[in-house]
Amino acid sequence: MANTTKAKKTTTAKKTTKAASTTTVKKVTPKKKAAKIIQSENNYGRTIIAAVLIIVVLIGGYLAVQYKKNHGDGLYVQTADEKKFKDEYESLNGVENNKTISIMKDNNIKYITMAEASKMLDSGTGVIYFGYAGSFWCRNAVPVLLDAMQEAKLYYLLC
Numbered sequence: 001m002a003n004t005t006k007a008k009k010t011t012t013a014k015k016t017t018k019a020a021s022t023t024t025v026k027k028v029t030p031k032k033k034a035a036k037i038i039q040s041e042n043n044y045g046r047t048i049i050a051a052v053l054i055i056v057v058l059i060g061g062y063l064a065v066q067y068k069k070n071h072g073d074g075l076y077v078q079t080a081d082e083k084k085f086k087d088e089y090e091s092l093n094g095v096e097n098n099k100t101i102s103i104m105k106d107n108n109i110k111y112i113t114m115a116e117a118s119k120m121l122d123s124g125t126g127v128i129y130f131g132y133a134g135s136f137w138c139r140n141a142v143p144v145l146l147d148a149m150q151e152a153k154l155y156y157l158l159c
Helices: 001-027 044-071 080-090 114-123 136-151
Strands: none
Touching: none
């Protein structure tokens, strides 16, 4: 009988240790809940800023080119026809009571032949100027014609 009691005691001891170990394993620590910040993205602000920046850069570039073109800083390359026209009219300033006129460097003048003028008249498009640098009437008409050309956005005045 003594043996049976010892066996019972050991089994009971084993059961308690198992029960004690399972309680330590099952111990649950409280988890901290992270605060969730929900942010909806609004891309309209970024789009507007990007559009404004692009517009500013384009306008700045355009103004820089116009400034350089008008002030003759060397970016604009004058064609041979533009130079010829400018030299023809400005060379007669102050000679024989001629009106003093100033022709801009980028005057968009292109000299054409009679065949090209005839072809242009047949197609019905374009502006052709027939003039003479020594003529009083032509000298008075050229500055007005060049100003009108810039306002009307004509690219070439054909002589």
